[in-house]
Amino acid sequence: MEKIDLKTYWDKVYIKKDVEELGWYEENPEQSLQLIEKCLLENNAHILNVGTGASTLIDRLLGLGYNNVTATDISSTSMEKLKSRLGDEQSKKVQWIVDNLAQPVELLNIDNVDLWHDRAVLHFLTSESDQNTYFNLLKNTVKPKGYVIIASFNMDGAISCSGLPVFRHDVGSLSSKLGDEFTLLNNFDYTYTMPSGDTRAYVYALYRRK
Numbered sequence: 203m204e205k206i207d208l209k210t211y212w213d214k215v216y217i218k219k220d221v222e223e224l225g226w227y228e229e230n231p232e233q234s235l236q237l238i239e240k241c242l243l244e245n246n247a248h249i250l251n252v253g254t255g256a257s258t259l260i261d262r263l264l265g266l267g268y269n270n271v272t273a274t275d276i277s278s279t280s281m282e283k284l285k286s287r288l289g290d291e292q293s294k295k296v297q298w299i300v301d302n303l304a305q306p307v308e309l310l311n312i313d314n315v316d317l318w319h320d321r322a323v324l325h326f327l328t329s330e331s332d333q334n335t336y337f338n339l340l341k342n343t344v345k346p347k348g349y350v351i352i353a354s355f356n357m358d359g360a361i362s363c364s365g366l367p368v369f370r371h372d373v374g375s376l377s378s379k380l381g382d383e384f385t386l387l388n389n390f391d392y393t394y395t396m397p398s399g400d401t402r403a404y405v406y407a408l409y410r411r412k
Contacts (some may be wrong), residue, residue, distance in 0.1 A: 206366075208302065212277035215364055221256040221283055225364060225396045226322045231259040233392055234321055234351060237408045238263075240388060241349045246270050247316035250343065252303055253323030256284040264292055274299040274309060304332040306339050314345045321353040322404075325368040333369070337379045348411050350384060352376055356391055356405035363402075376407050384409040 221227060243249070245267045251259060254273035263271050275281050278300045285293040301309045304327055318340055327333050344350060354371040355363070362368055373389045389407040396402060 209276050209278075211366075212275075213279040216256070216277055216279040216283060221287075223397055224255075225398065225400075225402070226255070226394075227397055228258060228394075231257065231262060231321070233390075233404075233406055234259055234319060234353065235262060237351050237388060237406065238317065238319070240408060241317060243268070243316055243349075248272065248314060249317045249319065250274065250312065250315045252318065252320045254284065255280040256287070257321070259319070259321070260284060260296060261288060261292075264288070264295055269295060271295070272297040272299060272312065272315075274301055274303075276300070276302045303327070303336050303339065306335070309339060309343070312343050315343045315348055316345060317349045317351065318344050319351045321351075322355075322363075324352055325355040325359075325370060326363070326366060328367055328369045333379065340380075341383070344411055346411055350380065350409040350411070351407070352409075353392075353404050353406045356403045358391075359403040372405055373407055376405075377409075380409060382412075384411050 246269055248270045249263060249268055250272045252274055254260060254275045260271065260273055273281060273296050281298055299308050301307055324336060327336055340350065355368055357370050357372050359370050377386055387408045387410055392404045392406055394402045394404055
């Protein structure tokens with residue numbers, strides 16, 4: 203089977219559809235915001251949002267006064283759409299990085315992150331090697347006492363998304379990958395309703411590094 207060029211693939215997804223039509227679009231990222239609130243972060247805390255796409259979470263974080271936000275995605279097209287929605291003034295407040303979490307380059311230079319946030323990215327990493335690369339990057343990026351929020355398709359979730367296979371997780375698999383350095387603070391299952399009306403089963407988990 204021919205290997206997919208994932209950057210081209212995701213760029214095409216964002217070219218083909220309006221952001222509001224995408225299966226993971228959230229007008230209000232309420233579940234993420236609830237967990238972020240529990241972290242009690244200062245406004246200058248470094249927040250790294252991986253797999254940003256055109257997420258409304260960036261808008262909300264800026265609106266809440268966070269001023270040290272980094273957004274990264276494999277698709278430059280998705281983040282250009284987000285920049286367009288934010289406007290020039292707000293976009294300048296965000297650090298933008300186009301990179302691949304499974305083959306990171308620029309992200310290797312990021313460290314001392316107070317919060318790593320991932321909604322709907324990890325489950326696209328289906329091979330053990332890609333998952334290990336992801337978690338090694340996370341561990342090299344998040345500072346001691348820093349936080350990690352991961353939202354992934356849970357074990358009752360879909361087996362594919364946007365034409366790609368996925369790897370489903372539960373708290374046990376996430377905790378195993380993170381290891382003893384990270385303490386689970388909160389977790390819950392959540393059923394997300396897509397713009398199409400279909401549903402997707404997620405697990406949300408909040409960890410703190412020791």
